[in-house]
Amino acid sequence: MFSQKLIALLPDLASYILVVNEGSFTAAAKKLGVTPSALSKTITRLESALSVKLFERTTRKLVITQAGQKVYDQSVLMVNAAQQAVEVSQSDHAEPSGSITVAAPEAFLNSVLQPFIAPFLQQYPEIQLKVRAIDGDYDLLNLGIDVAFKLTDTPDENLVMKELGPTNLVLCASPDYIRDNGLPTSPSDLEYHDCLYLAEVDRDNIWDFLKDDDFHTVTVAGRYAINHSQMRLSGVKQGLGIGIFHDFVIKESLDDGSVIPVLPDWTIKSNYHGAIALQYAQTKYMPARLRVFIDYVARELPSKLIK
Structure with a gap:
């Protein structure tokens, strides 16, 4: 052989x-x-x-x-x-042990995954987690990632995927900003507003909207652009403009009224919306430590997501 x-x-x-x-x-x-x-x-x-x-x-x-x-x-x-x-x-006679390298977008780590880390490590004291905040597209194999959380409607077809739930993008602003600048009634109105965007790649200030069969693309501008979700949210709350956030990032702020939705009848199209996908390489023999982590997340996390 x-x-x-x-x-x-x-x-x-x-x-x-x-x-x-x-x-x-x-x-x-x-x-x-x-x-x-x-x-x-x-x-x-x-x-x-x-x-x-x-x-x-x-x-x-x-x-x-x-x-x-x-x-x-x-x-x-x-x-x-x-x-x-x-x-x-060793798996039949030993407690799951060893290191797992996990990757997820920064916003997802902060808002969703972080509360699950300590309970998991307490339940499995022989496992070590290495968690990396990685946004965008990347190759798990080359980066040494065991399992990745991706926010996408186009998961990697070469990897196994467990869909944990949906995620949508929400456009919002502070009540003070809307009072002083008016409420946009169509995507094209955003051209006349200050908007906070990621500024990671050239197209980050080009926003796509869909309602029924009506598709709009608008180029936005603003005085503040940042690729950190919590800092961007803080800017929106302080009246610096209109921003886009994942629903799990903005839920608490919507509930307490510190921000209000803008153009809620429109769907925001992006590479970062669709499913919350848990992805990992196909293997015949999965390490016990990876199996228990995947099972733990698949069992515990969906109930905490926005329905």
Whole structure:
């Protein structure tokens, strides 16, 4: 089933993964307990065996080649599978343990996921959570993410998805701002208002609205743009303009009247609306620690979401 050549390459492939992850031979060699020159010879031997160039070496940094990226992606799958084989052999007689790396958008972490972290860790004292705030699109495999929460209507088809519930975007402003500037009655009115937007990419100030078959795109402007949801919400409450928020971020402020909805009959279209999706790589042998985390979130979180 396995050739001797392949078996001989396995340690070199594992070393290669570490070099890519660490970004240098020096850092990877330190973790492996070898010299940088010895590790460099290992990678050269691997390149010769595979007949590909894995890195473009410069005096300042390592740049992975296109072929090197493909080798890396497959090698990570191999090492993960080996790790899972070890874990599954222990899962029947040990409490779930080990590290889980979780990624989620900043707003979702603050408003929804944060209250579940401590109870989960208290229930499973042998598990460690590494939580990373990541917005936008990204590759779980390359970032070493075990499970990701994504707010999207186009989940990654290459990953397993558990839909935890829907999420919608809400346009709102403070009562004082509306009193002083008037209430917009159509998306085009927003051109004459101060609007708070993310300012992460060029299109963040272009907002799309849909009502029945009526579609409007409007370019907004304002004196304050920020990609931190709570700071943006604070700006809206202080009368700096009109902003867009996920329903789970704005619910409490809507309930207490510190903000009021704007154009509530219109649906805001965005890459960040649709489903709250829990995504992770397909695997035959899922580590026990990951299984209990996914089960815990899928059981506890939906009941806390806005219906």
